[in-house]
Amino acid sequence: MRRGNLKIRLIIGAGIILFSLFKYYSNSETNEYTGKKQSIALSVDDEIRLGLQSAPSMAQQHGGLYPDQELQNLVQEVGKTLVNNSIARETPYRNDFNFYLLRDPKVINAFALPGGQIFITYALFSKLENEDQLAGVLGHEIGHVVGRHSAERMAKQGLTQGLLSGVMVGGGDAAGQMAGMIANTINMKYGRGDELESDDLGVKFMIDAGYEPEEMIGVMKILKAAAGPNRTPEFQSTHPDPENRIQKIKEAIQKYRK
Numbered sequence: 001m002r003r004g005n006l007k008i009r010l011i012i013g014a015g016i017i018l019f020s021l022f023k024y025y026s027n028s029e030t031n032e033y034t035g036k037k038q039s040i041a042l043s044v045d046d047e048i049r050l051g052l053q054s055a056p057s058m059a060q061q062h063g064g065l066y067p068d069q070e071l072q073n074l075v076q077e078v079g080k081t082l083v084n085n086s087i088a089r090e091t092p093y094r095n096d097f098n099f100y101l102l103r104d105p106k107v108i109n110a111f112a113l114p115g116g117q118i119f120i121t122y123a124l125f126s127k128l129e130n131e132d133q134l135a136g137v138l139g140h141e142i143g144h145v146v147g148r149h150s151a152e153r154m155a156k157q158g159l160t161q162g163l164l165s166g167v168m169v170g171g172g173d174a175a176g177q178m179a180g181m182i183a184n185t186i187n188m189k190y191g192r193g194d195e196l197e198s199d200d201l202g203v204k205f206m207i208d209a210g211y212e213p214e215e216m217i218g219v220m221k222i223l224k225a226a227a228g229p230n231r232t233p234e235f236q237s238t239h240p241d242p243e244n245r246i247q248k249i250k251e252a253i254q255k256y257r258k
């Protein structure tokens with residue numbers, strides 16, 4: 001390769017990196033409900049629209065809705081109780097929160113789309129021992145919505161993508177691979193932070209809505225038991241070790257209980 005060529009590639013690469021850094025930091029704002037500074041690429045309306053649009057296909061991926069209206073009502077009711085009795089009711093998502101029980105009998109999971117569409121699989125639901133534990137799961141997911149974690153992650157991935165293409169153009173394949181590994185690590189770490197923040201918010205919502213926050217610890221024990229002895233060590237997974245989360249949940253209960 002000719003030297004002039006390489007120089008141009010380096011300049012373009014540096015330009016892409018600078019541009020993505022600029023874009024990322026110029027979107028920085030403080031989340032007024034969590035106090036956390038974050039970079040967001042989506043508006044609240046975009047988040048809500050995106051969540052509503054993807055909810056049906058999300059449900060389909062888990063076998064659709066669980067065919068029992070009474071249980072659906074219970075999930076919806078507990079979710080709404082948490083929203084209407086906590087700071088979640090002051091957020092722009094307050095009227096758009098929906099809580100669904102999915103038919104999936106195998107995958108133990110719960111998740112939130114941006115803007116307030118929240119799901120729990122029957123596999124997880126059926127393991128819960130009481131309504132407070134259900135509130136624990138849903139409270140954690142409401143935490144992801146209020147914390148705007150999906151929108152934040154999207155902004156981060158935009159940055160990651162920009163950084164990657166910058167390094168690729170500027171430094172060739174090896175540098176690109178290196179940057180990819182670094183980017184993965186960064187995203188993983190942020191993911192864990194999001195989980196812990198959602199646990200913290202979930203505990204707060206539970207207390208505000210009159211649920212027993214200790215039952216969040218029960219949820220962690222269920223998750224731990226479900227994962228079995230061959231569980232991936234914490235540092236390799238985007239989800240923090242339930243044992244580690246229990247410690248933080250205990251701290252949150254102390255912090256928020258009056």
Ligand SMILES: [Zn+2]
Pocket residue numbers: 140144194195198
């Ligand atoms: Zn989570």
